[in-house]
Amino acid sequence: MKPSGSHPRASVAATMRSMPDPADTDGLTVGQVATHLGVTVRALHHWDETGLARPSLRTAAGYRLYTAGDLERLHRIVIYRELGLGLDRIRVVLDDSTADVPGALRTQRTQVAERIDRLQQLGAALDRMIDAHERGLLLTIEQQAEILGPQWNPDWPAQARQRYGDTAQWQQYAERSASRGPEDWQAIADAVADLDRALVHAMDSGVTPGSAEANQLVERHREVFSSYFPLTRQMQVCLGRMYEADPGFAAHYDGIRSGLATWFRRIVDASARAHGIDPDTATWQ
Incomplete structure (x- = not known):
């Protein structure tokens, strides 16, 4: 050999x-x-x-x-x-x-060149995957500001990796991030902004937790958030409570509309109960 x-x-x-x-x-x-x-x-x-x-x-x-x-x-x-x-x-x-020995060797040379090209592409993909696992978000600082808005802190991905880097969800997030470009992240950012506006409108309109409209918004949140990694209902409950309790998340949602973090947590809890989940005992699974 x-x-x-x-x-x-x-x-x-x-x-x-x-x-x-x-x-x-x-x-x-x-x-x-x-x-x-x-x-x-x-x-x-x-x-x-x-x-x-x-x-x-x-x-x-x-x-x-x-x-x-x-x-x-x-x-x-x-x-x-x-x-x-x-x-x-x-x-x-x-x-x-x-x-035709020279012809056979030329054919082999062409095949080798094709393999080299494939290996170079694989090498580039591996570099992006490594980078995604280490950085999370493969956007320049300027792209992050343009796509995610002036409120975005470019230090957040590094902080998230430090906090969640050993979890399956971070790995899933990195795997998806490796294949995304600025246009993909722009579409996700637009979906998140549309959801935030829908949440504000529903809260201002007096939509109550447990109602059909509230439950639809909860499902929409799960769908949008699953762009990052698959989000179960129990994990969504944990997120809703973190949005309310964590100063950074609470400031973001309450900055959009005062009381939005608590209202969102309440509609998530009500939806979870409708699916047989006790929000007080929900775990990240």
């Missing part, structure tokens, strides 16, 4: 440099050949069984012995395999005198 982490060009060059003197190679055992070539005994047995490279000699006891000619063929197999050709293609290159 190809040594882990080896560079194909370096491996091919090493294989060619390691070719022993043909005069010393008649009658080599499988183990000796494996050592010379840097392949496994299992690979040699497989190539023998499939007819790709069979030893020319056998001992009286039936053990395989390789000649200099056998070893030359094996070296060529290793070289082409390092270049990425499959064993079937290697058989054609070695045994078919009409085979």
